[in-house]
Amino acid sequence: MRTAREVTLPLHVDRAAAEPLPAQLVAQLRGLLASGVLRPGDDLPSTRALAAHLGVARGTVVTAYEQLLAEGWFSGAAGRSTTVNPRLHEVHPRLPVAGEAADPRAARAATAAPAPTTSAAGRPRPPLDLRPGQPTQTGVVGPAWRSAWRRAADAPVEVPLPPLGWPPLRAAIADHLRRMRAVVRDPAEIVVTAGVREGLALLLMATGARTVGVEEPGYPSLRRVLTAFGARPVPLPADAQGLVTASLPAAAPQAVIVTPSHQYPLGGSLPVDRRLQLLDWAAAHGTLVVEDDYDSELRYTSAPLPALTSLDHRGGVALLGTFAKTLTPAVAVGFVVVPPALLGAVEAVRGGLGQPVSLVTQRALAHYLDSGALMRHTQRMRHLYRRRRAQVVRALRAVPGARVYPMDGGLHAVVEHERDEPEVLAALAARGVLVAALSDYWAGGGSRRGLVFGFGGVSDADLAAALTAIAAVLAEGA
Amino acid sequence: MRTAREVTLPLHVDRAAAEPLPAQLVAQLRGLLASGVLRPGDDLPSTRALAAHLGVARGTVVTAYEQLLAEGWFSGAAGRSTTVNPRLHEVHPRLPVAGEAADPRAARAATAAPAPTTSAAGRPRPPLDLRPGQPTQTGVVGPAWRSAWRRAADAPVEVPLPPLGWPPLRAAIADHLRRMRAVVRDPAEIVVTAGVREGLALLLMATGARTVGVEEPGYPSLRRVLTAFGARPVPLPADAQGLVTASLPAAAPQAVIVTPSHQYPLGGSLPVDRRLQLLDWAAAHGTLVVEDDYDSELRYTSAPLPALTSLDHRGGVALLGTFAKTLTPAVAVGFVVVPPALLGAVEAVRGGLGQPVSLVTQRALAHYLDSGALMRHTQRMRHLYRRRRAQVVRALRAVPGARVYPMDGGLHAVVEHERDEPEVLAALAARGVLVAALSDYWAGGGSRRGLVFGFGGVSDADLAAALTAIAAVLAEGA
Numbered sequence: 028m029r030t031a032r033e034v035t036l037p038l039h040v041d042r043a044a045a046e047p048l049p050a051q052l053v054a055q056l057r058g059l060l061a062s063g064v065l066r067p068g069d070d071l072p073s074t075r076a077l078a079a080h081l082g083v084a085r086g087t088v089v090t091a092y093e094q095l096l097a098e099g100w101f102s103g104a105a106g107r108s109t110t111v112n113p114r115l116h117e118v119h120p121r122l123p124v125a126g127e128a129a130d131p132r133a134a135r136a137a138t139a140a141p142a143p144t145t146s147a148a149g150r151p152r153p154p155l156d157l158r159p160g161q162p163t164q165t166g167v168v169g170p171a172w173r174s175a176w177r178r179a180a181d182a183p184v185e186v187p188l189p190p191l192g193w194p195p196l197r198a199a200i201a202d203h204l205r206r207m208r209a210v211v212r213d214p215a216e217i218v219v220t221a222g223v224r225e226g227l228a229l230l231l232m233a234t235g236a237r238t239v240g241v242e243e244p245g246y247p248s249l250r251r252v253l254t255a256f257g258a259r260p261v262p263l264p265a266d267a268q269g270l271v272t273a274s275l276p277a278a279a280p281q282a283v284i285v286t287p288s289h290q291y292p293l294g295g296s297l298p299v300d301r302r303l304q305l306l307d308w309a310a311a312h313g314t315l316v317v318e319d320d321y322d323s324e325l326r327y328t329s330a331p332l333p334a335l336t337s338l339d340h341r342g343g344v345a346l347l348g349t350f351a352k353t354l355t356p357a358v359a360v361g362f363v364v365v366p367p368a369l370l371g372a373v374e375a376v377r378g379g380l381g382q383p384v385s386l387v388t389q390r391a392l393a394h395y396l397d398s399g400a401l402m403r404h405t406q407r408m409r410h411l412y413r414r415r416r417a418q419v420v421r422a423l424r425a426v427p428g429a430r431v432y433p434m435d436g437g438l439h440a441v442v443e444h445e446r447d448e449p450e451v452l453a454a455l456a457a458r459g460v461l462v463a464a465l466s467d468y469w470a471g472g473g474s475r476r477g478l479v480f481g482f483g484g485v486s487d488a489d490l491a492a493a494l495t496a497i498a499a500v501l502a503e504g505a
Numbered sequence: 506m507r508t509a510r511e512v513t514l515p516l517h518v519d520r521a522a523a524e525p526l527p528a529q530l531v532a533q534l535r536g537l538l539a540s541g542v543l544r545p546g547d548d549l550p551s552t553r554a555l556a557a558h559l560g561v562a563r564g565t566v567v568t569a570y571e572q573l574l575a576e577g578w579f580s581g582a583a584g585r586s587t588t589v590n591p592r593l594h595e596v597h598p599r600l601p602v603a604g605e606a607a608d609p610r611a612a613r614a615a616t617a618a619p620a621p622t623t624s625a626a627g628r629p630r631p632p633l634d635l636r637p638g639q640p641t642q643t644g645v646v647g648p649a650w651r652s653a654w655r656r657a658a659d660a661p662v663e664v665p666l667p668p669l670g671w672p673p674l675r676a677a678i679a680d681h682l683r684r685m686r687a688v689v690r691d692p693a694e695i696v697v698t699a700g701v702r703e704g705l706a707l708l709l710m711a712t713g714a715r716t717v718g719v720e721e722p723g724y725p726s727l728r729r730v731l732t733a734f735g736a737r738p739v740p741l742p743a744d745a746q747g748l749v750t751a752s753l754p755a756a757a758p759q760a761v762i763v764t765p766s767h768q769y770p771l772g773g774s775l776p777v778d779r780r781l782q783l784l785d786w787a788a789a790h791g792t793l794v795v796e797d798d799y800d801s802e803l804r805y806t807s808a809p810l811p812a813l814t815s816l817d818h819r820g821g822v823a824l825l826g827t828f829a830k831t832l833t834p835a836v837a838v839g840f841v842v843v844p845p846a847l848l849g850a851v852e853a854v855r856g857g858l859g860q861p862v863s864l865v866t867q868r869a870l871a872h873y874l875d876s877g878a879l880m881r882h883t884q885r886m887r888h889l890y891r892r893r894r895a896q897v898v899r900a901l902r903a904v905p906g907a908r909v910y911p912m913d914g915g916l917h918a919v920v921e922h923e924r925d926e927p928e929v930l931a932a933l934a935a936r937g938v939l940v941a942a943l944s945d946y947w948a949g950g951g952s953r954r955g956l957v958f959g960f961g962g963v964s965d966a967d968l969a970a971a972l973t974a975i976a977a978v979l980a981e982g983a
Contacts, residue, residue, distance in 0.1 A: 035802075035880075037687045037811050063689040164663045176658035176865065180651050184835035185642045185962070209515045211541040221699065221861035228858065232733060251857040255710060257735070324513075333515050357662035359863035379729040380706065383699035383861045385837035387654065391865075484663070 034072045034080040036064070040087075048083055052091035060100060060111065067115040070108055071101065154459045155493045159292070159439040161484025162325075163411055164355045171400035179390035186386065190377035192219025192362075193389035199396035200348075200362050206402065207324045210334050210346070210364070218363045218373055221383040222356075223321060223349045224252045226363040227284070230345055231256045232380075233372040234315055240283035242270055244468035246291045249284055249319065258282075262470050265290055267432065269297035272304040279312030287335050288323035292441050292468050292479050294432050296332055306335070309343050315369075316344045322352040322437055324405050325412060342366040350392065352438065353405050360384055360392055412438065415482045415490060422494035429501045430477075441465060443477035444501055451478060451500055458496040512550045512558040514542070518565075526561055530569035538578060538589065545593040548586055549579065632937045633971045637770070637917040639962025640803075641889055642833045649878030657868035664864065668855035670697025670840075671867035677874035678826075678840050684880065685802045688812050688824070688842070696841045696851055699861040700834075701799060701827045702730045704841040705762070708823055709734040710858075711850040712793055718761030720748055722946035724769045727762055727797065736760075740948050743768055745910065747775035750782040757790030765813050766801035770919050770946050770957050772910050774810055784813070787821050793847075794822045800830040800915055802883050803890060820844040828870065830916065831883050838862055838870055890916065893960045893968060900972035907979045908955075919943060921955035922979055929956060929978055936974040 038055050040048050059065040071077075074092060078085040092109055095101040099118035103109035112118060191197070197214040204210040204217075220226035227249055231239075239253050243262035250260045261280045264271045269290040270283075285305065287297035297305075309316045318335045336344040349361035365373050395401060419440045423431050432441040444451065448464045455462055455478075465477030478497070482490055516533050518526050537543040549555075552570060556563040570587055573579040577596035581587035590596060669675070675692040682688040682695075698704035705727055709717075717731050721740035728738045739758045742749045747768040748761075763783065765775035775783075787794045796813045814822040827839035843851050873879060897918045901909050910919040922929065926942045933940055933956075943955035956975070960968055 035685050035687075059687070064683055064687045066683070069684075167662050168659065173655075173658050176654055177651075180654035180869075181646065184645050184833045186835070188835070205542055205544070206547075207513050209513075209537070209542040222859055224857075224859045225861055248857070255854065255857055355662045357664070357666070357864035359859075359861060359866075376733065379702075379726070379733055381700055381702050381837075383703055383837060385863070385866050386835035387869075388837075388863050388866055391658075 034076055036072070038077070038081065040081050040083055048087045049090035049094070052088065053094050056091065056095060057100070060115070065111050067111050068113045069111045071110060073108065152459065154456070154461050155485060155489050156461045157480035157482070157485060157490075157493050158461055158463050159479055159481040161481055162352045162355070162438055163408060163483045164357075165411075166404060166407060167355045167357075169400075171395060171398050171403075175391045175394035175398065175400070176387075178394050179387045182390055184386065188382055188386045188389070190382050191374055192217070192382060192384070193386060193393065196389045196393040196396075197362075199393045203396050203401065204348070204364070207405070208320070208334050208337075210337050212336075212364050216365050216367060216370060218365055218377065219382065219384050219389060220361045220363055221359055222351060222361040223319065223347050224248060225383065226347045226349075226361050227252050227317065228256055229363060229373060229376060230282070230315070230317060230347075230365075230369075231258055232376045233369060234282060236281035236315065238280035238282075239317075240280040240314075241470070242285060242290065243470060244292060244465075244474070245284075245470075246286070246319070246321075247467060247470075250470060260470060265293070266295075267293045268295040268301070270301065270305060272301040272308065275305070275308045279308070279314045281313075282315040282317055283309065284317045284319055285335070286319045286321065288320055288332065289326065289437050291319075291321070292439065292465070294437055294441060297335075299332065299338075302332075302335055302338055306339055306341070306343065310341050314343075315366075318344055318346045320346055320348050324353050325408060325438065336364060342368050345369065350401075353408070354395075354401060358388065358392060360388060412483070415487075416440070418487075418490065419482055419494065422491075422498055423501075426498050426501045438483040439479055439481045441477055441479050442497070442501070443475055445476065446501070448476050448478075454500045454503070455496060458500065460493045460496045462497070512554055514550070516555070516559065518559055518561055526565045527568035527572070530566065531572050534569065534573060535578070538593070543589050545589050546591045547589045549588060551586060630937065632934070632939050633963060633967050634939045635958035635960070635963060635968075635971050636939055636941050637957055637959035639959055640830045640833070640916055641886060641961045642835075643889075644882060644885060645833045645835075647878075649873060649876050649881075653869045653872035653876065653878070654865075656872050657865045660868055662864065666860055666864045666867070668860050669852055670695070670860060670862070671864060671871065674867045674871040674874075675840075677871045681874050681879065682826070682842070685883070686798070686812050686815075688815050690814075690842050694843050694845060694848060696843055696855065697860065697862050697867060698839040698841055699837055700829060700839040701797065701825050702726060703861065704825045704827075704839050705730050705795065706734055707841060707851060707854060708760070708793070708795060708825075708843075708847075709736055710854045711847060712760060714759035714793065716758035716760075717795075718754075718758040718792075719948070720763060720768065721948060722770060722943075722952070723762075723948075724764070724797070724799075725945060725948075728948060738948060743771070744773075745771045746773040746779070748779065748783060750779040750786065753783070753786045757786070757792045759791075760793040760795055761787065762795045762797055763813070764797045764799065766798055766810065767804065767915050769797075769799070770917065770943070772915055772919060775813075777810065777816075780810075780813055780816055784817055784819070784821065788819050792821075793844075796822055796824045798824050798826050802831050803886060803916065814842060820846050823847065828879075831886070832873075832879060836866065836870060838866060890961070893965075894918075896965075896968065897960055897972065900969075900976055901979075904976050904979045916961040917957055917959045919955060919957050920975070920979070921953055923954065924979070926954050926956075932978045932981070933974060936978065938971045938974045940975070 036059060038052065040051055044051065074085055074088040078088045092101060096103060099112055101109050102112040194214065196219055197217040200217050201212055201214040204212065220229060237258050238261055239258045240263045241250055241260045242265040244265060253260045264274060269287055270285050287302060289296060305316065316335065320334060334346060336346045343366060345366055346364040350358050420431060423429055423442060428445050430443040443465065448466055452462065452464055462478045462480040465479055466474035514537060516530065518529050522529065552563055552566040556566045570579060574581060577590055579587050580590040672692065674697055675695040678695050679690055679692040682690065698707060715736050716739055717736045718741045719728055719738045720743040722743060731738045742752060747765055748763050765780060767774060783794065794813065798812060812824060814824045821844060823844055824842040828836050898909060901907055901920060906923050908921040921943065926944055930940065930942055940956045940958040943957055944952035
C-alpha cells in the first residue's frame with residue numbers, strides 16, 4: 028500500500044530509457060530547482076514515500092537524494108527530513124531565482140503604499156486622500172463584529188447556498204430595511220450581491236436593458252458598469268434636487284438609474300412631486316427604475332424621504348443597497364430589492380453564474396445585523412458625520428468665490444468655484460491633499476467647476492489640515 | 506442640541522395644516538403600524554428624542570403617544586421605554602400582518618429542505634443526492650479554519666483592497682500552485698475571483714471573445730456563462746482522454762476552454778502530444794486557451810501531468826482555479842492565472858466592476874493557505890476519495906451491461922449503460938437516489954447513455970446504500 032503523502036512533485040521514471048533511474052530522478056529534481064518549483068527550505072518527500080509513489084526500489088531514491096545532498100542542492104541530517112538547502116543560492120549562485128516573488132512576505136512588503144509627499148516641515152508623509160467614497164470605519168472591528176465572524180466560522184459548511192443568497196441574511200436585510208428605511212418587503216424579493224455594481228450588473232443581465240438613463244451629473248462608476256455590459260448610458264439632466272423630471276424624454280430608455288435620497292454628487296433629495304412624475308413616466312414607457320440608495324441610512328440633517336420603492340405600487344422599481352458605506356467596503360456585500368415580476372429572470376441569471384458572496388460572509392453579516400450592531404454603528408456614524416459637516420461648513424463658508432453645497436446628509440462635500448479645475452487640483456496635490464474634480468461627474472458637456480471630497484475616510488486632524496489647505500488654495504485665486 | 510438617536514421613522518409635521526400636530530402624529534404612526542413598518546415589540550423613540558427630531562414641543566409627542574397607549578397600539582410603563590404592543594394582533598386583530606415573513610426565524614424555518622421519500626422500511630428519509638459537484642467537506646471546520654477567520658476578523662478594515670485581490674492571498678495562491686501543481690508564476694499574474702464561473706466571466710469581458718470552443722461532452726455550467734456573456738459555444742469533440750486535437754477546426758474560435766487534467770465528465774487526462782498540438786494550434790490562430798483546472802489537486806491515482814500553463818511559453822494560456830472542490834464552496838473563492846499580455850485588460854475590467862470577494866474572506870483564506878492547512882486537508886481528501894473510488898469499482902464492476910469509466914482521480918464516477926436514461930434515473934429516484942444523466946453533458950447530438958454521480962458529498966454509509974441501489978437498477982434491465 029503506497030502513501031501519496033507530500034508527493035505533489037511532477038516526477039516520473041521511464042524504465043525504457045537508457046539513463047539509469049537515479050540519474051533520471053537527479054535530472055528532474057535539478058530541473059524543478061532551476062524552474063523554481065522547488066525552493067530553498069522546501070521539505071522533500073521521504074525516500075520511502077517517493078519510492079512507493081514512483082513504484083521504484085527505495086535505493087533508487089536514496090541514491091538520487093545522496094547525490095543532490097553531496098552537491099549541496101539538498102540538506103539533511105540523521106533523524107530529520109531532507110529539505111532543499113536553505114542556503115542554496117550561496118552554493119549555486121547562478122541558479123535563476125525563479126518565483127522569488129512567490130514568497131508571501133516579499134509580496135506583503137511590495138504592496139504599494141501611496142507615494143509620500145513632503146510636508147511644510149520637510150518630513151515626508153503620505154498624502155491626505157480625500158477622494159470620495161471611503162466611509163469612516165472606526166469602530167467596525169469590535170466585539171459584535173468579531174463575534175459575528177466567529178459564529179459564522181464555527182458553523183458547518185455542508186449547507187447548500189441558494190443562488191439568491193442565504194435566507195437568514197435576506198430576512199435580516201428585510202428587517203434592516205423596515206427599521207432604517209421604512210421599506211417593507213418580503214425576504215424572498217431580496218437578493219444578496221457583492222455590492223452595488225454587481226447588483227446593477229445582475230439587473231442588466233436579467234432585463235437585457237440596452238439603453239439606461241443616468242443622472243447628469245452622476246456616479247461615474249455605475250456608468251462604467253453599463254458600458255461593460257453593453258448598455259448605452261443616456262444622460263438625463265439633474266439639478267441639486269436630483270433628476271429634472273419635467274424634461275424626461277419621450278423616447279424612454281429601458282431602465283433609469285436614480286439617486287433620489289441623495290443626488291450624487293450634488294447632495295439634494297428628490298421632492299415627492301418629482302418622484303411621482305418619474306414613476307408615472309416609467310410606468311407609461313415600461314422603464315425599470317433602479318433606485319441607487321447608496322447612503323440614505325447615513326442621512327443626518329433630517330429624516331430621509333421614503334424610498335422610491337415605497338411609493339411604487341406597480342412593481343416598477345428595483346432598489347440597490349450596499350453595506351459598503353454604512354459598515355465597511357471590507358464586507359463586500361450589497362443587495363437588490365427586486366420587483367416580483369423580475370424575480371424569475373434574476374434567479375435564472377444568478378443560478379447560471381453562481382452566488383458570489385461566501386456562505387461564511389453571509390452568515391457573519393446576518394449575525395451582525397440580527398444583533399443590532401449595524402443600527403448602533405450607523406447611529407454613531409451619523410453623529411460623527413454631522414459634526415464633520417459642520418467642520419467643513421465652518422472652514423469654507425468665508426472663502427470668497429467658493430460655494431459649499433448644502434450636503435443634505437452624506438459622506439462628501441461639493442465646493443463649486445470659478446477657478447481652473449486642474450490648477451486647483453494640482454495646487455492641492457502639491458500640499459498633499461487629493462480630491463476629485465466636480466466636472467468629472469458629467470459624462471457630456473455643460474459641467475460646473477469645483478471640487479468633491481469625502482470627509483469619512485480621514486481622521487479629525489487630517490480633515491482639519493486638508494480643510495486649511497483647501498481654504499488657502501481657493502482663497503489664493505480669488 | 507437635538508439627538509437623532511433611534512429616530513429612523515419617516516414622520517413629519519405640517520404646521521400649515523388644519524389638523525392639530527398630535528393628531529398628525531397619531532395618524533402617521535397608525536399608518537406605519539398598518540403598513541408593517543412598525544411591528545409588535547419594536548422600540549419607539551423617546552418622546553424627548555422624537556420631539557427634538559421633529560422640532561415640536563415634547564408635549565405634542567407625549568399627547569400622541571398617550572392616545573396610542575390608551576388605544577392599545579403602544580405599551581409602556583413608568584421607567585421603561587415605549588414599544589409597539591407585543592400583543593397588538595390580539596387588540597387589533599384586523600390589522601394586516603404586513604411583513605410577517607421579515608421575521609428571521611420564519612425565513613429560517615421556510616428554508617426549503619429536500620422532499621422526503623419513503624424508504625423500503627416505510628420511514629420517510631431525505632433523498633441521497635449524488636448529483637456531481639459537491640466535495641467532501643468533513644474536517645474543513647477545524648482549528649486552522651477557525652483560527653484563520655478569527656485572525657481575519659481581528660484585522661483592521663481601513664485598508665484598500667486592490668481590484669485584482671489582496672496581495673498576500675495572491676502570494677499564498679502562487680505558493681500553493683507551485684507546491685501542488687508545479688506552476689511557478691508571479692503573484693502579480695494571479696487574480697482573485699468569486700469562483701470558476703466568475704473567473705471565466707472576467708476573461709470573457711477582458712478579451713471580448715464572442716466564439717469559445719468547449720469540449721463535447723463538457724461542463725454545462727461553463728457553457729451557460731458563455732451564453733450569459735454573449736459568447737457562442739463552439740462544440741469541439743472530446744474522447745475519454747480529453748480534447749481530440751487532431752480534428753481542431755481551421756476556423757478557430759477566439760478562445761477555447763479545456764479540462765486537460767481531468768476531462769469533465771469522462772475523467773481522462775490529456776496526453777502530452779495532444780497538449781502540444783493544442784498549444785500550437787492556439788498560437789497559430791491567436792486563440793486564448795482557458796485551462797479549467799477544477800480538481801487536479803485531488804488526483805489520487807497517479808501524479809498529475811503538468812498544467813497546460815506550465816507547457817506554454819507564448820503566454821497563451823489562462824488557468825482557472827477554485828477552492829470550491831479542494832476546500833469548500835462555502836468560501837466562494839477561485840482565481841485566474843492571467844497571461845501577462847492580458848493583465849492590463851483584466852485589471853481594467855476588475856477596476857470597473859470591483860473585486861467581489863470580501864477583504865475578510867481573502868485574509869482568512871490567505872492565513873489558511875499560509876498555515877499549510879489546505880495541503881493537509883487535501884492529503885486527507887485524496888485518501889478518502891481513493892478509498893471511495895475503490896468502493897465504487899467494487900460495487901459496480903460485476904453489473905452486466907454497465908461500464909465504469911477509469912475515474913483517473915476526481916470526485917465523480919461515470920457509468921455507461923445501454924438502458925433508457927430517463928427510465929434509469931426515474932427508477933433510482935424512486936429508490937431515493939438522485940444522479941445526473943450522462944447525455945446532459947453533450948450540447949448537441951451524438952451522446953452516450955449513462956449516469957454520472959458524485960461520491961464526495963455523502964457519507965460512507967449513504968454511498969454504500971446508493972451503490973446498492975444503482976447496481977440493482979442497472980442489473981434489472983440487463
